Amino acid sequence: MIKKIANFIIPFVITTIILLVYFYLAHGLPVAHELEKTNIISVQIVQGNETINLTGDEDIEKAVNVAKVLSFRFGEANDRPADTTCTFYQRDGSKIEIGANNDTIFKNGKQYVGVNESCRFFGNVIQGLFFSETLQDGKLYN
Secondary structure (H helix, E strand, C coil), X not given: CHHHHHHHHHHHHHHHHHHHHHHHHHHCEECCXXXXXXHEEEEEXXXXXXXXXXXXXXXXXXXXXXXXXXXXXCCCCCCCCCCEEEEEEECCCCEEEEEEXXXXXXXXXXXXXXXXXXXXXXXXXXXXXXXXXXXXXXECCC
């Protein structure tokens, strides 16, 4: 009986570990996993020298969803500043600051290496949704 259980559990555990490692290598780890639109009361977005404040539920939901696309890997990030930064103000009075440049993600003062073009995607979607007037000849910010 114990041998049958071990024959099932050992391959299951090994397969699970292999899949977790593959997922990390392919997709990285999500940056904004704790963001919930119901806990956010406002969002301040800064891109370049433009700043906007969002208080509408629909705009806050869009900003939260865009921030959730950011994924990172452990490693050494560059020291350039963020091109786009979203500051999420929560109901409990705390804030979460998430930003990115072309290849680095910033979260609450820490830097992470971005994965799979998620940094550029983040900046471009933020620009397209909230700063569309800054598009010049269809050229995106990043």
